[in-house]
Amino acid sequence: MVSTIQNTDVKQKEADRAVVVAVTSRAVFDCGVDDGDEVCEVGVAFPLLQVLQRVNERLEISRFCFSSEEDFTESLLKNNVHLFLTTDRDEAAQASQKGVFSALLNEKVASSEQLRVVFCEDAVIRTDTEPPSASQDAAQSFWAQLGEMRRRFGVLDSPLSLLLLTSRGGRESCGAALQTLRSRGLNMDEAYCLAGAPRSPILSLLRPHFLLINHLED
Amino acid sequence: MSQNNGHTLTARGPDLTSISNRAPWEDARMKLKPSTPTRKPKPPKPENAITIGVSARVLFNMEKEQQIYEQQGLEDYIKYQVEHETQPFSPGPAFSFVKALEAVNTQLRELYPDSEELFDVVLMTNNHAYVGLRLINTINHHQLFIERFCMTGGNSPIGYLKAYHTNLYLSSDPDKVREALEEGIAAATMFTQEKITEVSDTQLRVAFDGDAVLFSDESERIYKAHGLDKFFEHEKAHENKPLDHGPLKGFLEALGKLQKKFYGKGQRMDCPIRTYLVTARSAASSGTRALKTLRSWGLEIDEALFLAGAPKGPMLEKIRPHIFFDDQMFHVEGAAEIGTVACHVPYGISQGMPKKGINDKETSSAPK
Numbered sequence: 393m394v395s396t397i398q399n400t401d402v403k404q405k406e407a408d409r410a411v412v413v414a415v416t417s418r419a420v421f422d423c424g425v426d427d428g429d430e431v432c433e434v435g436v437a438f439p440l441l442q443v444l445q446r447v448n449e450r451l452e453i454s455r456f457c458f459s460s461e462e463d464f465t466e467s468l469l470k471n472n473v474h475l476f477l478t479t480d481r482d483e484a485a486q487a488s489q490k491g492v493f494s495a496l497l498n499e500k501v502a503s504s505e506q507l508r509v510v511f512c513e514d515a516v517i518r519t520d521t522e523p524p525s526a527s528q529d530a531a532q533s534f535w536a537q538l539g540e541m542r543r544r545f546g547v548l549d550s551p552l553s554l555l556l557l558t559s560r561g562g563r564e565s566c567g568a569a570l571q572t573l574r575s576r577g578l579n580m581d582e583a584y585c586l587a588g589a590p591r592s593p594i595l596s597l598l599r600p601h602f603l604l605i606n607h608l609e610d
Numbered sequence: 611m612s613q614n615n616g617h618t619l620t621a622r623g624p625d626l627t628s629i630s631n632r633a634p635w636e637d638a639r640m641k642l643k644p645s646t647p648t649r650k651p652k653p654p655k656p657e658n659a660i661t662i663g664v665s666a667r668v669l670f671n672m673e674k675e676q677q678i679y680e681q682q683g684l685e686d687y688i689k690y691q692v693e694h695e696t697q698p699f700s701p702g703p704a705f706s707f708v709k710a711l712e713a714v715n716t717q718l719r720e721l722y723p724d725s726e727e728l729f730d731v732v733l734m735t736n737n738h739a740y741v742g743l744r745l746i747n748t749i750n751h752h753q754l755f756i757e758r759f760c761m762t763g764g765n766s767p768i769g770y771l772k773a774y775h776t777n778l779y780l781s782s783d784p785d786k787v788r789e790a791l792e793e794g795i796a797a798a799t800m801f802t803q804e805k806i807t808e809v810s811d812t813q814l815r816v817a818f819d820g821d822a823v824l825f826s827d828e829s830e831r832i833y834k835a836h837g838l839d840k841f842f843e844h845e846k847a848h849e850n851k852p853l854d855h856g857p858l859k860g861f862l863e864a865l866g867k868l869q870k871k872f873y874g875k876g877q878r879m880d881c882p883i884r885t886y887l888v889t890a891r892s893a894a895s896s897g898t899r900a901l902k903t904l905r906s907w908g909l910e911i912d913e914a915l916f917l918a919g920a921p922k923g924p925m926l927e928k929i930r931p932h933i934f935f936d937d938q939m940f941h942v943e944g945a946a947e948i949g950t951v952a953c954h955v956p957y958g959i960s961q962g963m964p965k966k967g968i969n970d971k972e973t974s975s976a977p978k
Contacts, residue, residue: 547684547738553763556739562653562757567746570739582763583739584770587653589758593773 411537413444414468416478419497436479437497440601442504447541447551465490474534477602493530495602503599506553509538510600511580513558513569531604532576539577547581555582555598562587651719653757654726656775660864662711663771665781666735668800669708670699670748688740695744698751703800703951704780705752707932710814712755717882718868721875727868732774733759734767736783771795778861780953788956796861798935798953801942807930807949813882815931816865818858818911819955820889820900822937826854827958829896834959838919845896852906853899857957858935859907866909886929887911892918926950937961 419437465487468476476487476494484494542552556573558566566585573580584594595603653659666672679687711729718728731754733745739761749756760770768789771779779790779797790797809815821830833841865883872881887904891897893916904911915925923944926934934952936942938960945952 547688547740548764555763562650563746563749563759566759567743570742570746580739580742582765583742583759583761585757585759587757589653589656589774594760594770597769597773 411475411534411541412471412473414471414473414476415441415497416464416476416480416483419477419479437477439504440477440497440507443507443551443601446505447507450545450551465492468492474530474537488530491530493534495604497602498600500596500599503601506551508553508555508598508600510555510557510595510598510603511569511573511578512603512605513556513561513565535576535578535604539579542579543577550581553581554578555600556580556584557591557594557598557603558583558585558587559591560588561585650755650757654728654730656730656773658726659728659730659775660868661730661732661774661776661778662708663732663734663767663774663776663779664704664708665767665783665786666733666737666741666745667782668702668704668780669733670702670705670745671802672699672702673802684738688738691741691744696747697744698748699744701752703803703806703953704933706806706809707780707951708754708756710809710811710932713811714814714868714882715755718871722871725871727871729868730758731756732776733761734770734776734779734781735759735761736764736767736786737761738763768793768795777864784954784956787954791857791955791957796858798858798955800951800953801946803946803949803951805947805949806951807927809930809932813880813884815884815886815929816862817886817888817926817929817931817934817950818862819934819936819938819941820887820891821856822958822960823856823858823935823955824862824887825856825859825900825903827856827937827960828854829899831959842892842895845891845899849899850902851899852903855907857955859909862909862911863907869910881912884912885910886931887914888922888925888929888934889914889916890919890922891916894918923948923950926952 415437419435420441421432422435423432464483468487469490469492473492476484476492477497478484478487478494479497481496484496487494538552538554542550542554545552556566556569558569563585566583570580570583582598584598586594667676675687675691678690708731711731715728718725733749733756735741735745737745742761745759745761758774760767762770766789767786771790772793772795776790776795779787779795780800781787781790781797782800782802784799787797787799818824821827829841829845832844836844862885865885869881869883869885872878872883887900889897889900891900897914897916901914913929915929917925921944922936922941926945927948927950931950934942934945934950935955936945936952937955937957939954942952942954
């Protein structure tokens with residue numbers, strides 16, 4: 393059974409064009425021992441919510457709803473969620489299998505001024521030997537919406553920034569990724585080509601809110 | 611290299627005329643210019659390599675585009691860049707230096723095939739990723755070996771310089787260069803030059819000024835406060851006291867490390883790397899302290915040229931270094947006039963800016 397609490401204070405501008413983002417409540421609030429009465433601490437996803445709100449203010453739409461459910465994947469599908477964010481790898485894998493595009497939340501403190509989304513190389517180029525899976529279709533759909541959203545802002549002073557990170561390959565890989573992304577309507581703001589250099593120092597500088605990757609083991 | 615993700619291609623092959631008319635956002639797949647066909651070696655790990663960070667505007671000539679940016683703004687600049695994506699940039703002031711670094715790498719790889727002690731050139735640019743494909747195409751066109759880059763889309767590259775253990779940063783932006791110096795990274799500002807004389811393609815030659823470049827600016831302060839005679843007196847008296855290190859000391863050290871690898875294989879006389887000290891100090895008086903300081907650091911310099919205040923131009927003309935570092939614009943400009951690629955190290959008392967609490971109102975630097 394799904395129980396949904398909806399925020400009816402705000403209006404949904406165009407429900408069918410909205411990008412629905414679901415965030416696991418454990419990431420939004422950090423409730424140590426749940427004794428029901430105390431106010432929880434902010435969780436790792438809090439800056440993300442602040443920045444999503446900022447993006448929304450610029451787009452002039454607002455909607456969020458809380459949903460709690462034991463079989464959370466059912467809830468995600470029912471709400472037509474385009475992107476599910478969690479810090480829990482297993483949760484992400486589960487949702488992904490059911491065809492809900494999922495990504496891992498960055499646990500380190502991220503900016504609350506600008507939403508920064510990192511595209512990792514292996515998520516961009518995929519082999520075409522197999523037909524696209526449900527999760528790949530979900531990914532494509534989300535990316536298309538993200539591209540469209542980005543186009544509504546100018547180059548400067550955008551509340552949303554798209555970053556490409558090529559970890560293993562050199563400039564050929566990066567160039568190919570840039571072209572592929574562009575062909576899908578996504579123009580990157582920043583690009584980093586590591587050619588095998590360690591990722592984590594660069595990632596901590598990029599301060600992404602979430603990473604879009606193919607394999608959740610990455 | 612082909613990516614067929616099920617999209618219909620609207621054009622195949624490098625049809626340059628139609629590409630320049632195409633709007634940037636159209637769903638088109640343009641062929642990247644092919645890169646060097648030979649097998650590409652793997653880039654070294656940053657902690658093992660000598661990393662040189664170069665900005666786009668010093669590696670390539672982007673004068674025209676820079677003008678568009680300044681006069682028409684960012685959106686027009688990006689539009690222009692994307693429209694000219696398949697048109698490679700021509701070389702900039704750092705180009706011949708980078709080519710020389712690659713030539714040294716080739717020789718090092720032959721002698722030490724398993725070593726990662728090599729130069730690693732990283733493109734560190736403020737540009738937005740929209741310019742990325744044009745930059746990659748240009749790197750391919752000129753057959754440069756640059757596999758790492760950061761296009762920060764307007765954000766400061768300083769953090770990334772540190773993450774890559776950068777040993778030397780070259781940029782056309784003096785503010786970024788100063789920022790890098792403050793973070794302890796050797797850095798210098800490069801300028802577009804009208805004249806660039808031909809340099810060796812078998813030997814990398816790097817020339818350094820002494821005070822406020824390899825050494826601290828402590829002696830320059832004495833000269834400025836008390837004059838030339840006092841300066842000579844002071845240096846003679848403190849001959850055996852090593853000078854404090856300057857911002858480019860680490861880079862000289864890195865070059866020395868690679869030189870020793872060549873010496874180890876019997877290439878001492880004909881070493882593919884040669885270093886020069888070009889200083890206004892005089893051999894008779896103040897030069898000794900400079901040499902003794904280098905020795906105390908365990909560093910060698912191949913040639914020390916003490917000019918005793920004479921202009922540096924003629925000497926540089928003879929040496930023909932690929933790059934020359936000086937803290938005084940007067941010398942940088944003088945070098946550029948005779949066609950030496952010279953860069954400015956904005957460090958120390960000659961900059962006319964107060965340094966860490968010391969108040970110095972002098973704004974012009976007189977030649978030593």
